[in-house]
Amino acid sequence: MVKVRFAPSPTGYLHIGGARTCLFNWLYARHTGGTFILRIEDTDLQRSKQEYLEEILESIKWLEMDWDEIYYQSKRFDLYRDYAQKLIASGNAYQKDGAIFFKYEFTSIEIDDLIRGKIVFTELPKNEEVIIKKDGTPTYNFSCVIDDALMQLTHVIRGEDHIPNTPKQILMYRALEFDLPRFAHVPLILSEEGGRMSKRYGATSIREYKEEGYLAQAVANYLLLLSWSPGDNREIISLAEAKNIFDIKDINKTAAAFSVDKLNWVNAEYIGKKSMEEWSVMVAEYLRHKDFLPAGTDSEYVKKVVPLFKSRASKLSDLLDWARFCFYDNYSYGEDTQDILQRNLAKEIQVLADRLSLITQFDKTEIEKEFRAAAEALHLKAKDLVHPTRVALTGKKVGPGLFETMEALGKERVIERLNRLIKYWGGANG
RNA sequence: GUCCCCAUCGUCUAGCCUGGUUCAGGACAUCGCCCUUUCACGGCGACGGCGCCAGUUCAAAUCUGGCUGGGGACGCCA
Numbered sequence: 001m002v003k004v005r006f007a008p009s010p011t012g013y014l015h016i017g018g019a020r021t022c023l024f025n026w027l028y029a030r031h032t033g034g035t036f037i038l039r040i041e042d043t044d045l046q047r048s049k050q051e052y053l054e055e056i057l058e059s060i061k062w063l064e065m066d067w068d069e070i071y072y073q074s075k076r077f078d079l080y081r082d083y084a085q086k087l088i089a090s091g092n093a094y095q096k097d098g099a100i101f102f103k104y105e106f107t108s109i110e111i112d113d114l115i116r117g118k119i120v121f122t123e124l125p126k127n128e129e130v131i132i133k134k135d136g137t138p139t140y141n142f143s144c145v146i147d148d149a150l151m152q153l154t155h156v157i158r159g160e161d162h163i164p165n166t167p168k169q170i171l172m173y174r175a176l177e178f179d180l181p182r183f184a185h186v187p188l189i190l191s192e193e194g195g196r197m198s199k200r201y202g203a204t205s206i207r208e209y210k211e212e213g214y215l216a217q218a219v220a221n222y223l224l225l226l227s228w229s230p231g232d233n234r235e236i237i238s239l240a241e242a243k244n245i246f247d248i249k250d251i252n253k254t255a256a257a258f259s260v261d262k263l264n265w266v267n268a269e270y271i272g273k274k275s276m277e278e279w280s281v282m283v284a285e286y287l288r289h290k291d292f293l294p295a296g297t298d299s300e301y302v303k304k305v306v307p308l309f310k311s312r313a314s315k316l317s318d319l320l321d322w323a324r325f326c327f328y329d330n331y332s333y334g335e336d337t338q339d340i341l342q343r344n345l346a347k348e349i350q351v352l353a354d355r356l357s358l359i360t361q362f363d364k365t366e367i368e369k370e371f372r373a374a375a376e377a378l379h380l381k382a383k384d385l386v387h388p389t390r391v392a393l394t395g396k397k398v399g400p401g402l403f404e405t406m407e408a409l410g411k412e413r414v415i416e417r418l419n420r421l422i423k424y425w426g427g428a429n430g
Numbered sequence: 431g432u433c434c435c436c437a438u439c440g441u442c443u444a445g446c447c448u449g450g451u452u453c454a455g456g457a458c459a460u461c462g463c464c465c466u467u468u469c470a471c472g473g474c475g476a477c478g479g480c481g482c483c484a485g486u487u488c489a490a491a492u493c494u495g496g497c498u499g500g501g502g503a504c505g506c507c508a
Contacts, residue, residue: 398469
């Protein structure tokens, strides 16, 4: 019976690296029908924070993972001290400077790693290791061994930065006469530049991706693709599907560089799969959460307007910029619109506005019909009228289809904004 | 410095274990064309890679060794 764990330390937020390690563990447990436990490694009382703990738990849940059991190392200090005493009694540890040291003889240690095969250490840098600190709390390597053994974990799936810890831990297993779990060290996730992942290179905590408007399923899907693949060219895989096929042996040995571009693509794929209804609800919630909507914004209006952006957004935060014109009138014409605005079409826009105001059924079909008729009457190519109209309505050169934008905005707003551009040019009679 | 890990397009990867079926397949990005009122979506196409050197073999991306490059660890942090 498989039993695995994810063991975060609440001294910081859940990062993408930790999230992926968690994902692999969770997936393996669910694939095998085993048990997945969460072990909070809060032994550093100074640096551990409740805020971080909540954050980590929230992020894991957000990614749609769950756990069968949860433990806190801070509640198990007595246990670690008992085992340290046992080591003293058996002559494998001793007290010095108020701390307890585990001592060991030099031996060649071999790790039979499930991902990398044999890893051989022919020497170790030291011959003793602190296991209980002066303040009575255990060190990482010790509490980790005690818990992994006592919780009867069958597999320890963790980041490869732990490879150098493993020989020390194995020595402790032996001294304590514990059975060894299987080890699987997964590759690290590198920064976009291929270097070390750190806060200096943009967002790394799961929360930040949530705040940026990435969908949980997309983030999980993308993370899954780093150093693992289903082997059949599929890129879009739900966790439910991954559960069926995930296996440790399919995890690569090579570290993967994180790519925002690819994440954006995956996220856009997930957005594409949502129905318009789901999309609207999702965006509305996001915009409200971001406090973006002006007070009193009609939710029906929000529903009308957000579909415009579904096929263009790669993440919800795109709307914060792109959809601004839908909710605010105080936008200015962008710098890059000058080439369009320098041609004064005040009279023509006035004609357009007059014709549009007569439409009773203000939908995109009627609007387009009238719009094209107006262009023809004015001897203008449709696009010569389209571009300035878009600038008038949105302040931007690029955006959703013009006629659907007009329908979503509603007749009143459209006319108002056309008049605003006419005024900008100095009036239709000037 | 010492120890350890890794090495296929710019990036993520398939292939590598069980050498010939591969003048290496897919995806992201980039570029081009089509669609088109702009951008995006969608469709089509292009560009682009087995780090290097030896060895084994009739045959190596696939096996072996060395080199180089990248990453990690050396805390009474985890």
